[in-house]
Amino acid sequence: MADGEDTPSSQPTLVRRMGLAALMVYGVGDMLGAGIYGLIGKAAGIMGNAVWLAFTLAMVVALLTGLSYANIGSRYPRAAGAPYVVHRAFRAPFISYVIGLGVAASGLTSMATGSRVIAGYVQSLGARLPTGVLVVAFLVLLSLVVFRGIRESMWMNVVCTTVELTGLLIVIGVGVRYWGSVNYLETPAAAGEGSVAAGISAGLLLQGAVLTFFSFIGFEDILNVAEEVKRPRTTLPLGLLLALLIATTLYILVAISAVSVLPYQELSQSKAALVDVVRKAAPVFPPILFTAISIFAVANTALLNYVMGSRLLYGMARQGLLPAWLGRVHPGRRTPHVAILVLLGIVLTLALSGDIRQLADATSLLLLGAFVLVNSALLVLKLRPGEPRGAFEVPVFVPAAGVLVCLVMIGGRVLGPEADVRAPLIAGGIVVGIALLYALRRPRHVVLDEEP
Numbered sequence: 001m002a003d004g005e006d007t008p009s010s011q012p013t014l015v016r017r018m019g020l021a022a023l024m025v026y027g028v029g030d031m032l033g034a035g036i037y038g039l040i041g042k043a044a045g046i047m048g049n050a051v052w053l054a055f056t057l058a059m060v061v062a063l064l065t066g067l068s069y070a071n072i073g074s075r076y077p078r079a080a081g082a083p084y085v086v087h088r089a090f091r092a093p094f095i096s097y098v099i100g101l102g103v104a105a106s107g108l109t110s111m112a113t114g115s116r117v118i119a120g121y122v123q124s125l126g127a128r129l130p131t132g133v134l135v136v137a138f139l140v141l142l143s144l145v146v147f148r149g150i151r152e153s154m155w156m157n158v159v160c161t162t163v164e165l166t167g168l169l170i171v172i173g174v175g176v177r178y179w180g181s182v183n184y185l186e187t188p189a190a191a192g193e194g195s196v197a198a199g200i201s202a203g204l205l206l207q208g209a210v211l212t213f214f215s216f217i218g219f220e221d222i223l224n225v226a227e228e229v230k231r232p233r234t235t236l237p238l239g240l241l242l243a244l245l246i247a248t249t250l251y252i253l254v255a256i257s258a259v260s261v262l263p264y265q266e267l268s269q270s271k272a273a274l275v276d277v278v279r280k281a282a283p284v285f286p287p288i289l290f291t292a293i294s295i296f297a298v299a300n301t302a303l304l305n306y307v308m309g310s311r312l313l314y315g316m317a318r319q320g321l322l323p324a325w326l327g328r329v330h331p332g333r334r335t336p337h338v339a340i341l342v343l344l345g346i347v348l349t350l351a352l353s354g355d356i357r358q359l360a361d362a363t364s365l366l367l368l369g370a371f372v373l374v375n376s377a378l379l380v381l382k383l384r385p386g387e388p389r390g391a392f393e394v395p396v397f398v399p400a401a402g403v404l405v406c407l408v409m410i411g412g413r414v415l416g417p418e419a420d421v422r423a424p425l426i427a428g429g430i431v432v433g434i435a436l437l438y439a440l441r442r443p444r445h446v447v448l449d450e451e452p
Contacts, residue, residue, distance in 0.1 A: 012329040014079070014227045014314075014336070015150070020235050020242075022154045023222060026304065027243025029161035030218030033301040036168065036251060037274050037294055039215055040258050045268030047208040048187035050200060052255040054208025059248040061209060061409065062216035064402040065371045066244050067394045068378045070237030073223050074390025075381075077232035080315025081223040082374050089377035089384075093321060093443050094435070099373055100316045101434045102366035103220075107305035107312075108343065109360040112350035114302040115139050121295045125288070135351045138299075143344045146306045149333050150228045153307050160300030167293035168250050171274050174281035175257025182260055210412035214364060215251060218301075219244055220371070221308040224315065237392035306343065313339040320446045362426035368410045369427075375402035 018026070040051070047054045072085050083100035087093060119134035127134070146153055187200060222240045226232045229239075254274070258267055261277045270276045275290045314336035317327030330337040350359075379399040381387045414424050 012331045012334060014311075014329060015334045016228055016230045016232075017149075017151050018154065018225060018229045018235075020239050022158075023225070023229055023235060023239035024242050024246070025158055025161050026154065026225065027219055027222050027240055028246050029157050029164070029300045030221050030304040030308075031216055031243065031247040032161065032164050032168070032250070033215075033218065033297055036215055036254060037272075037290070037297065039212065040255060041267050041270045041273035043208060043212050043255070044259060044264040044273070045188075046211060047204065048264045049182050049184050049259045050187050051208070051212075051259060051264070052184065052252045053200070053205065054212045055215070055248065055251040055255055057205055057209040058212040058216060059244070059251075061213055061405045062219065063244060064398055064405055065375060066216075066219045066240060068375050068399045068402050069220055069223055070240045070392055071390060071394045071398075072374070072378055073226055073236035073240065074233045074392040075388055076390075077226040077229070077236055078315060078318075079224050079227045079311040080313075080319060080321075081226060082220070082370060083312075083316055083321060084319055085381065086373050086377045087319070087321075087446055089380040093446050094438055095373065096319075096446070097316075097321055097438045097443070098431060098434050099370050100312060100321060101437070102363070102430065103370050104309050104312050105430055106360075106363035106367045107221075107309040108347050108350060109363045111139070111142075111302045111305045111309075111347045113360050114298045114305075115347070115351045117298050118295060118302075121291055121298070124291060132352055136348065138302075139344060139348055139351065142299075142303055142306055143340055145303065146310060147330070147333060147335055147337055147340050149335055150225070150307070153303060156303055157300060160296045160303065163293055163296035164300060165250075167274070167290060167297070168254050170282075170285065171277055172250075172253045172257050174278055174285075175261050178260035178281065179256060180260075184256065184259070186264075188264075206408070206412060207416060210409055210416055212251075213409055216244065216247060217364070217367065218304070220367075221304060224308045224311040227311070227315075233391045237390075306340075306347075309343050310336050310339040313342065321443050323441070358420070358422050358426055361420065361423040362430060365410060365413055365423055365427045366430060368406050368413070371406040372403055372410070375399040375406065379403070 043051045043054055072081055076085055076088070078084055080100055082103060083096040086099050087096040115135045115138050116131065118138050119131045122134055123131070145156055185200060187204060219240055222236060222243070226236055229235050258273060258277050261281045267273050272290070275287050278285050278290070279287065313322060313326045316322040317324055326339050326342065327336065328338045329335065376399070379396065382396055382399070
């Protein structure tokens with residue numbers, strides 16, 4: 001670290017206030033988000049009535065990396081766990097730097113995109129305020145909640161998760177009486193060939209899994225609140241895996257309900273698929289209800305990305321990868337207030353710059369790249385003698401398989417039918433930008449053995 005900078009040990013630290021229930025709700029809320037509300041129709045267009053299979057396969061893919069993250073959290077329970085474990089494995093600060101800022105960029109673009117979505121929803125409810133005013137108001141309010149404390153952030157998460165979960169339970173509840181009314185293995189290809197077997201191919205399953213995989217993104221954020229979790233070596237892996245199981249169950253039941261109520265051809269053309277499902281199955285529910293639910297869902301995703309991003313910068317600063325002042329903790333609120341303020345400035349700039357959906361697609365590729373490196377790092381550490389073991393361990397083949405399937409996911413995003421060449425180009429540009437930042441401020445001392 002540079003002379004004159006505060007050392008991590010001279011600063012207040014985060015407080016362990018999250019138990020298993022709070023951590024599980026954190027993970028479920030982060031994964032559910034608003035994605036399922038817009039994703040189900042597009043997935044049905046690809047998979048037909050077999051859309052539930054796509055979610056099942058995507059869960060298996062996500063579970064491999066999820067198990068690796070659970071193992072890492074049990075061994076090394078600290079904020080910015082991904083950059084930490086990559087550096088511990090490869091002793092390459094530059095790679096850790098790219099991993100950390102790439103993941104942070106993914107969260108920031110998600111927040112910025114979500115804030116504009118929130119503004120649109122509020123305007124659709126009759127508000128006549130400009131988009132910019134609504135965006136600023138939402139992000140400032142969010143920053144105040146995150147600054148206030150992890151307990152307050154988790155209470156807001158509980159409220160938002162309960163609302164979005166209620167929306168999905170409504171879809172499942174109104175669809176139950178339609179279950180069994182269709183062939184759940186019928187796909188668009190099967191309809192054309194006249195054979196179910198002809199319709200379900202490895203290529204189709206891969207295409208569906210690539211699309212639905214991103215509905216599970218969020219489990220990795222659990223690692224970044226490790227220093228605020230009680231008994232993290234056991235609580236963190238259990239909370240992560242339970243959150244994945246709950247999200248998977250909900251997704252499969254929602255998918256079965258949706259194709260049972262509406263023909264998949266109609267579902268794929270809908271701009272608000274789950275709203276149309278409820279409108280047909282239970283017209284008593286007004287469509288405006290799902291607009292309100294969507295607001296809570298998007299707000300929850302933004303909140304949890306804000307918590308994740310601030311803890312990620314805090315953790316990287318404590319490790320020496322970023323300036324030490326980003327690792328400062330407010331002595332009263334016990335939150336990383338400097339990191340929270342810095343993120344607010346960045347996300348406001350992004351959100352007010354207009355449509356950044358291409359940037360969001362690019363950062364999702366960076367996140368998959370991070371998964372490849374984190375799985376690789378765990379594989380190296382598991383094979384290295386003398387590394388500490390955690391309370392939760394997985395076999396070596398789990399991170400090895402995680403590397404393989406994440407590379408396949410990247411290939412599907414870059415080369416698949418709906419691939420956009422701009423996304424990998426933008427992702428490459430972000431990496432170049434991070435490399436320039438690294439060159440301007442090369443970390444002088446990276447901490448590996450400091451206890452969180």
